[in-house]
Amino acid sequence: MSAPAPTTTTVKEPDRSRHHGDHRPEPPGGTFAKHLRRNLTAHGFLIGAVICFSLFSWYPMVREFLLAFQKTEGGRTAWAGLANLSTVADDPAFWQAWRNTLLFTVLALVLGFAVPFVVAVVLNEFRHARGYLRLLVYLPVMLPPVASVLLFKYxxxxxxxxxxxxxxxxxxxxxxxxxxxxxSMLSVVVAATWMNMGGATLIYLAALQGIPGELYEAAELDGAGLFRKIWHVTIPQTRLILSLLLLMQVIATMQVFVEPFLLTGGAGPEGSTTTVVHLIYQYAFNFNDYGAAAALGLLLLVLLAGVSAVYVRLSRAEDE
Structure with missing residues (x-):
């Protein structure tokens, strides 16, 4: 009986072409096209948002910047340089509008910034019917501005x-x-505070509910009273929200228009409630001087951009 023939094992060499010889680079834009096909719906929504922002936000900003240095007469537009800025600066109502706007901002910060925080602290102490109280506080925001103005006119x-x-x-x-x-200005500020405080109050309330209860318990063990707990626990823990809402409050109050316009007709007695935005409205729609209106709007934009830059700089310095 003969011995079986030895079996030979064939060792299969690895396919090196897969890793070396046959590796061809993806065509330009292949990765982007792959991601585009994978997230076509998301990109569709993103493109729609970009188009909306371009048409209704970015284009008007660019158009305003151009109008601020142009003059339109007889249907013909010509480059005017700084003439529009000189026109608005020479207007006696210019400085009065800025003073009124700054006064409104200061009064609104005293009332509209502090009152919602105090209301949020009080609501946070309630254990029952908190949802109904939130609805009650937010109700003025849901009312149409005209209805609120009619209420305050009464x-x-x-x-x-x-x-x-x-x-x-x-x-x-x-x-x-x-x-x-x-x-008149104080009356407008009170009405504006009541009409707009609901949103800030709910934001403050959400921030307060995120503070750990152990901090308050430790403060009570140290003998801290209500005001010391607010000063040493509540305010430091909500510092980020407070600073952000302060910036938003300044930006919003510097652009106030609806409340003075509906309550006092815009100018008010002896021009006491004329604001910068109302003066822009007058230049554009009463005087048909869109260049001057755009120039005044550009000044307001530069001021608010400066305030925002200062806020960002201070925030970064504080984080470092």
Missing amino acids: LYDPGYGLLNELLGFFGLPAQQWLQDPDT
Whole structure:
């Protein structure tokens, strides 16, 4: 019986062409096309958003910048240089509008920045009916501005207004809230604060609910009272939200238009409620001087950009 023939094992050499010889680079744009096909829906939504921003945000900004240095007369547009800036600077209402805008900003920061925070701290202490209280606080934001203005016009009415009725009940003289230059701006600020404080209050309330309860317990063990807990625990823990909302408050109040326009017609008694944005409105739609309106808007843009840059610089320095 013969021995079986030895079997030979064939060793298969690795396919080196897969890694070396046959590796061809992807065609230009292949990776992008692959990702584009994979995320076609996402890119579609992104392209739609970019188109919307381009048409309704970026293009008007570029157009305003060009209009600020152009003059249109008789249907013909010519380059005017700094003439539009000189026109608005020589207007007596220019400096009054800036003073009124700064006054509104300061008063709105005193009321509109502090009051929502205080209301949020009070709401955070409630353990029951918190949802209904949130709805009650946010309700003014959901009302149409015209409805809110009609409400405050009734409150401020010099004849039968509720505020003057209350003053009469306590034996105090009636006030011309919107007709007196000394009280018109403060009256507008109170109305604007009531109309817009709901959103800030809910943001503050969300930030307060994120503070660990152990911090308050440790503060109580150290003998801290209510105000010391707010100063040493609440404010430091919500510092980021406070600073961000402060910036947003400054930007929003510097562009105030709706409340003075609806309550006092824009200018107010003796121009006491004329703001920069209302002056832009007058240049554009009353005087048909779009170049001057764009120049004034450009000045406001530069100022707000400077405020934002200062905020970013301070935030970075504080983080470092």
